[in-house]
Amino acid sequence: MPARHGNRSQTIFLASGAVSNELLSPPRPQPTPSLFDDPHGHRRRLVTAVGAVVCLLCLCILAVAGSVLYADPRAPAMSPVEAVGTTPVR
């Protein structure tokens, strides 16, 4: 039967079938919360907002650039169109 180190839930076998030796040093405690965690979500909201602004800016730029294709090429209407003081040749 394998030996159980109850509170650590570890079962130790020797491949030969005998029971294990004892621990030489205690296992380290479990880690603290992982680095870069954002438990309150403040950073997530900020980064999401920045990303949304960048996306919006890109869309605006592309919209202005693309709208050139639909810009009006016509000159303003002028009146009167006839010249005065000269003789137009028709």
Add this chain to the structure above:
Amino acid sequence: MRAVSPRGHWWVLAGVLTVFLAALFLATSILRGVGEPGTDQDQEPDGLVPHSVSGGGPVVDTRSGSPVSLDVRPGTVALTFDDGPDPTWTPRILQLLAAKHVPATFFVIGRHVVERPGLVRAETAAGHEVGLHTFTHADLATAPIWQMRLELATSRAVLAGATGTSTTLLRPPFSSMPDAVNNRDWHAALRTGALGYLTVLSTQDGLDWEARNAEDIVRDAAPQDGRGAVVLLHDGGGDRSRTVAALGRLIDTLKARGYRFTTVTKAVGLPPQAASATRLDRWYGTALIGLIQAAVTVPPAAAWLLYAVALLTTARLLLLAAAAAAHRRRTGKRALPQPLPSVSAVIPAHNEQATIASCVRALLDGGCPDIDVVVVDDGSTDDTAAAARTVTDPRVRVVTQPNRGKPAALNAGIAHAAHEVILMVDADTTIAPGAVARLAASLADPSVGAVAGNTKVANRKGLLPLWQHLEYVMSFGLERRLFDLAGASPTVPGAIGAFRRSALASCGGISADTLAEDTDIAMALCRAGWRVVYRSDAHARTHVPTTLAGLWHQRHRWAYGTLQSIWKHRHAVKETGIAGRLGRRTLPYLLLFQLALPLAAPLMDAAALYGLTSGTTPVPAFTWAVFTLAQLALAAYALRKDNESLRHLWLVPPQQILYRLALCLVTIHALVTAALGAGPRWRNPSTTHAEARAHPATA
């Protein structure tokens, strides 16, 4: 790993790349113009041109459908300047005209208006008339209708943005005098007339663009016999010093002959042809000016970025090559100490049923007689523990525990290890004969806290594993040599590494603070004053991911873990000794080449691709080709020094495109998930077989 995978940043990246490419296209293709170099059209008048036009005045009105030609009143001169505004010559001409109290008409090119909107405002403020000369100096006679509309729309818009006005005056580029109008010119005049524009030609051409001196310009520009004239000169498009020199003399000469100077519209008796632009036109024109001004800065900025990246990359390649040579000279053939030290091997295993037994057997047969092997089954759901127990040797122990993640499994193994030298091996790794002894031999130096082994790819079948094989040899192998020479290695690969127990104890064991526990512990050892060295002749073969998804998850964990480790050990920058070397040599290298460069890579690749396909900017593509050749040479060198075959060398160029791009995207993903606090974590049983491997080097 926790299945959190934000996706919004891919939209941001796509948006930025699209804007970047659009700016490149705008700056290098559209703004260059299509018809600028000149035209090959026949300059002789043709039969379709009405006689009233070819024999008429310089202003042609086709707006009503029936052409009307307007001539200049006798004794009147309208000076016109094309191709501006120019930052050098336009202010001088404006100054001269102001001094002589002479009004003029400026036909401006839209792209120059964008560059110098203030000069156009100065022209209108000084009472001069402004007309259009297209946006890119395109030849309207040969341009297709869509280009003509685009040229007029953009030049009209930027004029509205710059001055708040619109005009009907249009001088077609490459136009001349009425008797030189040919069929195509006439068609263009009809089209522009339909859009509401007056075509302004000239009666006197100063030929200042080809004149040898000012006297020639004055002679050609001055009308004879008191006839009215529209004089064609230029304030942009080249060196206009002769125009400036001739202008004063021309004005004085014509004044002396009794000529009166006025604008084009007044010269032909038309009312003012400028009108206030609508608010929308002004707003749109201003936005367009800002947009184009920003776009023209993109190619030079991209070029500088490319040069910087090329410089850094070249420096890195040279550094790696030099480090490999120096490392080889320094290490050479090293004899193994006798007797060999006792070694404890710790193998953390999670669902490694298929490979654990061969891993254990390789350790037992590795040439180190006094070895004990501790297999820690970290909550496997398969028969990993049973497979390990099939190796019936009294030196092998199997420890089982609920799934707690790799760091906890390693700590449990360390706790059960009997000896001072602790070898950590991944369960899917096969140690080469003699590797254990070589690693243990390096720990004979009491200043050494850990030794990294040389990890090689075991499963070299298929494109993805072969690319990883090249990466392991070329990138990881050479970088470890460099770090070894720098005196601070940032990683002891989980696949094969040996530690001094007391060194581990001084750092508090293996930490689960990061996802790259092998990087974290190596940095922690450096900061504690231990040397972390590299033993290139201690080989181990490990299995690498064979699918893109597996590789993505693995590299995401590596990149994220490296970020965490760099952040955790950032204070090493201010420390001294080995810790200082880590902080001031290794960490900047990691930041620069493993985090910053991957961020620039998509832009560089997009610029290279654009340059290659459009033919407008060959420099990025050329730089990329040189870079790939350099990588090829380095790969050949690394493979040869590592006693590997060169037959997979042909995979390096495609690796530099697809594989490198995938790794760059992984790095971006890791940076974003770090910023969002949405990174992966340890202690999840869903960790896949492939991604669970500790990395042989930082990502």
